[in-house]
Amino acid sequence: MKCIRSLILVLASASALGFLALLSDTAEALETQAREAFLIDAGTGAVLLDKNSEVSMPPASMSKIMTAFMVFERLKDGSLSLDDKLPVSEKAWRMGGSKMFVEVGDQIRVEDLLRGVIVQSGNDACIVLAEALAGSEEAFAEQMTAKAREIGMTNSTFANATGWPDPNQRMTARDLATLAKRIITDHPEYYHYYSEKEFVWSDIRQGNRNPLLYKNIGSDGLKTGHTEEAGYGLTASAFQNGRRLVLVVNGLGSQKERSAESERLMSWGFREFGNYALFEAGETVDEAPVWLGAEKTVPLVVAEDLIVTLPRSVRNGMKVSVVYDSPIPAPVPSGLEIARLRVSWPEGVPIEVPLMAGQDVEQLGPFGRIGASIKFLLLGTP
Template sequence: MKTVADKLNAAVGRMRIHLGVTGMLVAMLVCVPQASALDTSAREAILVDYDTGSILFQKDADKPMPPASMTKIMTVFMAFERLKDGRLSMDDTIAISEKAWRKGGSKMFVKVNTRVAVQDILRGIIVQSGNDAAIALAEALGGTEEAFAEEMTRRAQELGLTGSTFRNATGWPDPEHRTTAYDLSRIAIETIRRFPEYYPIYSEKTFTYNKIKQGNRNPLLYKNMGSDGLKTGHTEAAGYGLTASAMRNGRRLVLVVNGLESVSARSREGEALLDWGFREFENYSLFEKGAVVANADVWLGSAKTVPLTVDKDVVLTLKRTSRQKMKVSVVYEGPVPAPIAAGTQLAILKVSAPDMEDVTIPLYAADDVAQLGVFGKVGAAVEYLVWGSGG
């Protein structure tokens, strides 16, 4: 027969408790669905949900690759940051060096020893993919293109893009100039999120400079499929690449493909992958920030339970066919001994569904719970002995 001490020790002892949860959702998640039957002729590819960060599809997404002119997304990102914090103005003018003027490949057709407004330079890079414009911008912001490329690499590292090393501002072939499909998707997402006032330039279909009109090389802008950016690239080593984004019904996806064999393949694969992502997946809201998900039992506290809440909105990306099979549970070790301070993490919300890895979200105490005094503890012990309660 157990003694009083045995029972009290058992009550205080930690037990792993699972509570079923129904209701709505909470916070931004990064959920990575498992391998899909989908395939692509792209050498590297990634498809990401903008709001949740969920990777819907990937193929060698962390493999170093030559990004060609998709490099210019990072070049422009550096300029957008300076515009945002006031170090640069759209009306500022940039000197055109002989190096920029002479550069081959795609061009904006700036003239040597002239000055060009930043707003034109940016369109020359984004719409016309001008190598001359990218070099002029790099020299203006970094002193030299090489110094600017080093700054691009440092900034990428600060953003957590560990697979990127930039040797120039254009994507011109260099054996050490490398990034990954994953890193390009992150640069695109950060561009869209941080610079809503400047991002629309990526959707402009034409730009005329020096009486030369050129069209945007992004094929998806012309397909009436919700695409509004970002950038193409091509070199012999890189193949044909595209970093793209599209919105439908308020939901945005970001795509990177590279290593394709032709302009038509780039267009076809880009459209097909985005269509697949919008068709097969949906975002589901589980809880809003501050919503009470469950209540945890409390041991020797002024309250018998404490509400568990989330500190962010929780949105989950799921295959439409997996939604009905989703399972949500709360896991914690309890009863939780008082005192408890509001904001303390006490549990996790676990979400499981077919074709995705389990997702866990921290749950926090919504209220303070004081510890009972001596007489309260005695009363709780008696209640436990009589009723078996942990409170």
């Protein structure tokens, strides 16, 4: 028999819990001038805004986030260090577009090249790194595509390390958000480069083009992009009051529009949504009756801390229920998924997460099972 039990909860602050479980797909409707836009809560995975997030688009210099990620991976596995010096080829020196202004024959530290890529958006610095790490920019682009597939960026392909216009240089807004989250979580020791507002090389001072770094909204990364085909884009992250949001926009008409729209969307995400703690890992959510068990009930527990991201306006309309087939037949091993926790709210897509048996429940012996069966036949209860 299907059993659905409603629960009454007192919502706690999200900051009370250390681990945030991947949860909701709320995707509120909000008009935006961006051709593509994707806004997520990085902690819970909740989608706050989705406009064409799966559409293949030219990422322009936002491609350089992947270039830097490839370098971070090499730093992490120890095959490269920040102090290693890499040679500048004529191809790198001749590369057009935004530049770090390296010179042919120079030997440049990896850390300086990274800052040239991240802060100055230097195409020349990208090529120096690509050629040193893979032998050629083309080979490096193939490695970028392979790594993208490995980390779940299934709709991204790379033809170069810079984002230079090419029909095979394509990403989606969702993939860019995935990449931003991976850099923040996998390589926190290098993420600080994205918040640097300027970098000087060859006596040339260049400022970071990320407009959100200069606004008081907690932004600390990541990267702008612009080509005629792509329009003006930005992959950004900001942190406020224990919450981190990641925003991707592309296809905007000007630098001014990119600045204003990205600030508006990021501020909207922090203002209109909140994170609410429901249960801690291992906490008993409910008790389910057990059929022919040594215990009459088994506790239903969540495996991880459970936090949901909801529009603040619907917080009081949230409903939480437990769904399972009752009674649960014994034996019941601890950790077995035996129920679902369902969270719903007005006009939202319900969330469901598994509930596990919180302890072992052994089956009754032969005489116990006979007695329980007789009781059920006479009284209709387990």
